[in-house]
Amino acid sequence: MCEWCHTRAPRDVHTARLEPATPAAAADGEEEHVSVSSATEVVDPVPGAGAPHLPRQPDLVQLLTPEGERVEHPQYAIDLDAEELRDLYRDLVLVRRWDVEATALQRQGELGIWASLLGQEAAQVGAGRALQPGDMAFPTYREHGVAWTRGVDPLHVMSLFRGVDNGGWDPVATAFNLYTVVIGAQTLHATGYAMGVQRDGAETAVLAFLGDGATSQGEVNEAMIWAASFSAPVVFFCQNNQYAISVPLERQSRVPLYQRAAGFGFPGVRVDGNDVLAVLAVTRAALAAAREGQGPTFVEAFTYRMGAHTTSDDPTRYRLASELEEWKLRDPIARVKAYLSRSGVADADFFAAVEAEADELAARIRRGTTEMPDPPGTAMFDQVYAEQTPHLAAQQAEFEAYQASFEGGAES
Amino acid sequence: MSTETLTIGKALNLGLRRAMEDDAKVVLMGEDIGRLGGVFRITDGLQKDFGEDRVVDTPLAEAGILGTAVGLAMRGYRPVCEIQFDGFVFPAYNQIVTQVAKIHARSRGRLAMPVVIRIPFGGGIGAVEHHSESPEAYFAHTPGLKVVAVSNPVDAYWGIQQAIAHPDPIVFLEPKRRYWDKAEVDTAAPPDPLFASRVVRGGDDVTVLAYGPMVKTALQAAEAAAEEGRSLEVVDLRAISPLDLDPVFDSVRRTGRCVVVHEAPVTLGLGAEIATRVTEQCFHSLEAPVLRVGGYDTPYPPSKLEEEYLPDLDRVLDAVDRALQF
Secondary structure, eight states, rough: OOGGGGOOOSSSSOOOOOOOOHHHHHHTTTTOOOOOOOSSOOOOOOOOTTTTTTTOOEEOSSSBBTTTTTTOOOOOOOOHHHHHHHHHHHHHHHHHHHHHHHHHHHHSSSSSSOOOOOTOHHHHHHHHSSSSSTTTEEESSSSSHHHHHHOHHHHHHHHHHHHSSSSSSOTTTTBBBOOOOSSSSHHHHHHHHHHHHHTTTTTEEEEEETGGGGSSSSHHHHHHHHHHHHHEEEEEEEEEEEETTTTGGTTTTTTHHEEEEHHHSSOEEEEEOOOOOHOOOOOHHHHEEEHHTTOOEEEEOOOOOSOSSSTOGGGTTOOOOOHHHHTTTTTHHHHHHHHHHHSSSOOOHHHHHHHHHHHHHHHHHHHHTOOOOOOOOOGGGGTTTSSHHHHHHHHHHHHHHHHTTTGGGGGO | EEEEEEEEEHHHHHHHHHHHHHHEEEEEETTOOSSSSSOOOOTHHHHHHOTTTEEOOOOOOOOHHHHHHHHHHHTEEEEEEEEESGOGGGGGIIIIIITTTTTHHHHHTSSOOOEEEEEEOOOOSOOEHHHOOOOOHHHHOOOOOOEEOOOSSSHHHHHHHHHHHHHEEEEEEEEEGGGTOOOEEOOOOOOOOTOEEEEOOOOOSSEEETTHHHHHHHHHHHHHHHTOOOOEEEEOEEESOOOEEEEEEHHHHOOOOEEEEEOOOOOOOSHHHHHHHHHHHGGGOOSOEEEEEOOOOOOOOOOOGHHHHHHHHHHHHHHHHHHHHH
């Protein structure tokens, strides 16, 4: 195990260091513990953060360095043509633009809340583009980038965060389940769906999304036990963005997350979650293995939530700005742009065209969101059951009569 | 007409078998239901005949059973989940309440959730704790779920098939202490729809409502009351959610008195809801307040005390007396 995989002994207060410590020094336990701030730094330094020139970690799959240099990995190869590379860049940019627009719309009162994916674009686009059309995805509530790759209309996601519905897309037609807000519950749904795939004899893989916090949930652990026990064709794709709202990873796990898989009896891989090429390669391989009957894989996409947990959150209360600055050096989009430019795959005209497309998308999202009508009051009575029960029909009639009593209320 | 004498347990077993024959998408899941046939043997022999993919011995984790059932239902299957005992449903409570119950509504009808959750419920078998509980109100309180409780072999045989064929998720409560009660079952045609209450004994003085294991108790009370010249009308509610109370209202308008019996603790139990609705609908006919006979508001006691805790013939008759004296 390399130095940054070590998990330190538990301690109650995580303190910032006076002096920047190198990862090696930190692993040796030589850092000084001096309380200087109520905010904290992650105790395990981000792999290579602040020092991207350091040697790569041996068990982090990376195909594109933060500087945009293409590197090879002994197990995971990828060979994309120029158009595929440009498409990935376009995905990343458009998804980020959507996310930025949504955050702005929330600030302007047009959304109730927004869960930003800022910084996780590569993890989501890479995982989403690894899916084949017949595969099925089970998202959390932050997978806007995956929604994009499944052809979900962004406005159908915006309607959820505006409070119009619980997600307006068709989960069957898009093969992208509705968002699940109860942490980790969808990993069991994905596993059960995969058990159905087995019974159908279909060559379909299922991708279950979860975060680092969710790995503490009993249901997620049950899902992994089930998946292993039945060798279900499901891939657990964990975006480790370092925080469960405010709580850092080390409160969830004393071992690197991908190593948990071994305990369940299937492979675990840690991939640079900010490297879209590596995420695509690793997830493709895991999904292919699932389709071929080799059972589940756990993919830990090592990434960083560059924004707040949601627009209701204030990350300055639990992490230092310097940490974000370190991660900005590992930005998932900048490295692709550098690679495309340097390799001649894309030119200035292409980048300008993508920017223009992003602006158009943002304008469409803004217009569609602000013009979105509220649902009728009776909508809440719809579809509670396959057929409305007499009791509920009576309650709806009561509701309608009550509402109607306000019309022309001057006389009453 | 084809008639067999069956226990409730055997009727459930045959009903499950018939449902599996009728629809290849029916999958049974639960702990020890395969090779063992379930701790009450309700699934006896089914794995042998339908295979391990359709009668699944699951890992020992109730949330896992219900959570994977959701995924199977999304894939077009009709999972029938066995929870081994009432007190063990709570690890699955999250999946049942936050997921199973809501998915049809939150997907605006795009995703059906035809999941049946079989739970042996109620006390009276001298068991250790967590094996004798009546959790029905938790589920009846949850929009999106339906809840039924069978009381006899006929409803067991037909009810389980009707529940499996039904498009909504159903908590299917089986009166474990009555598993061995026998009756003639006509296996040619179902006598009633799944969600209909049924007057099981006509009478004029007091309307007694019960479901599941308490139907037998209510009928015994009616028998004893008849010897004292009192005529009780007994209604088997059968469905707990949605309630079918129109026959109850008709009955109470005649008798003017109503007693609700269940094993669950009385506070915020089904009796509370029923008393409210009967009062709203039959206010001018009532000669006495609606009375409840149920478990006390205590944790289910150790088995040496359960006879005191559980409603029995005498406690039902005591409530009948109080209603008549009002």
